[in-house]
Amino acid sequence: MRTRVLNVGAAQLGPVGRGESRAEVVDRLIALMRDAAAAGCELVAYPELALTTFFPRWHLDDGDGVEITGDTTELDGYYETRMPSAATQPLFDEAARLGVGFSLGYAELTPEGRRFNTTVLVERDGSVVGRFRKVHIPGHELHEPWRQFQHLERRYFEESDEGFPVFRAFDGVVGIATCNDRRWPETYRVMGLQGVELIVIGYNTPLHYAPDPTQNALAAFHNHLVMQAGAYQNGTWVVGVAKGGTEEGVESLAQSVIIAPSGQIVAQAVTTGDELISARCDLDWCRHYKETLFDFARYRRPEVYGRITAQKGAIAPGEGAT
Ligand code: CDT
Numbered sequence: 001m002r003t004r005v006l007n008v009g010a011a012q013l014g015p016v017g018r019g020e021s022r023a024e025v026v027d028r029l030i031a032l033m034r035d036a037a038a039a040g041c042e043l044v045a046y047p048e049l050a051l052t053t054f055f056p057r058w059h060l061d062d063g064d065g066v067e068i069t070g071d072t073t074e075l076d077g078y079y080e081t082r083m084p085s086a087a088t089q090p091l092f093d094e095a096a097r098l099g100v101g102f103s104l105g106y107a108e109l110t111p112e113g114r115r116f117n118t119t120v121l122v123e124r125d126g127s128v129v130g131r132f133r134k135v136h137i138p139g140h141e142l143h144e145p146w147r148q149f150q151h152l153e154r155r156y157f158e159e160s161d162e163g164f165p166v167f168r169a170f171d172g173v174v175g176i177a178t179c180n181d182r183r184w185p186e187t188y189r190v191m192g193l194q195g196v197e198l199i200v201i202g203y204n205t206p207l208h209y210a211p212d213p214t215q216n217a218l219a220a221f222h223n224h225l226v227m228q229a230g231a232y233q234n235g236t237w238v239v240g241v242a243k244g245g246t247e248e249g250v251e252s253l254a255q256s257v258i259i260a261p262s263g264q265i266v267a268q269a270v271t272t273g274d275e276l277i278s279a280r281c282d283l284d285w286c287r288h289y290k291e292t293l294f295d296f297a298r299y300r301r302p303e304v305y306g307r308i309t310a311q312k313g314a315i316a317p318g319e320g321a322t
Pocket of ligand 1: 048138139151178179180181183203204205206
């Protein structure tokens with residue numbers, strides 16, 4: 001059987017400080033890319049919002065309603081208005097020089113003033129393959145002073161309506177998801193239905209979950225649970241890459257992983273800082289699952305899955321419209 005083996009790296013980042021410049025972060029990204037090249041990788045995945053500190057932990061404007069108002073100088077400074085930008089061009093140049101493609105999460109501010117939590121996919125020659133804008137935006141819209149720290153992603157980012165495109169790249173079919181997207185089975189299935197063979201997922205996951213701290217001790221378990229299930233149930237490789245460690249006083253999950261289509265973890269980070277892990281990903285191995293137990297064309301029953309797209313919240317018997 002023909003094989004398509006892609007050596008893939010996950011470039012976990014440790015904390016990025018509030019005062020750390022783009023140039024300093026890009027230097028760290030380039031160092032990890034060189035580690036990836038030395039390990040024989042052709043693709044390296046970086047985390048969500050990799051270029052800056054995780055700024056949604058702060059209320060950074062003056063508004064007490066949904067609208068962002070007042071001085072947005074600091075807030076806007078966390079966004080990129082183009083990609084590549086002057087600050088990230090050295091990363092693109094290094095990618096082309098080394099022949100190592102990458103995925104990179106960043107905050108995107110469009111010319112129309114729209115804000116998205118975006119990841120760009122870049123080929124081994126430094127060219128942009130495509131981009132993904134986060135679909136499932138967690139957290140809250142308004143400042144909630146009772147929290148130890150904010151999770152204002154729903155204030156600072158729009159939900160994308162563009163769904164989960166996949167891309168023919170790296171001699172395979174590559175998809176992207178971002179952090180909270182990984183907790184939703186629909187994320188993987190929509191890409192599975194497009195034949196995805198490798199999904200890159202960057203994340204920033206605080207270990208303290210204010211709405212229900214009983215979940216804190218399970219953060220690492222849940223992280224691997226959802227990505228391993230998504231990989232297995234769709235016969236795809238999954239690369240989960242963290243920005244971990246204690247950033248501006250907030251401890252975040254590390255434990256970046258590369259997961260096989262079997263659902264097994266084949267590489268895992270052992271630190272909470274900048275660390276490159278890698279694995280030899282045979283994209284043809286996906287067929288073991290896609291053509292047997294999860295042969296969608298043979299076994300799926302979309303005619304009985306109507307509620308998945310027709311309905312948003314749960315409706316128990318006896319509830320809802322009569
Ligand atoms: N960045 C991101 O999406 N983080 C969320 C944190 C939990 S919701 C406050 C996550 O799903 O990991």
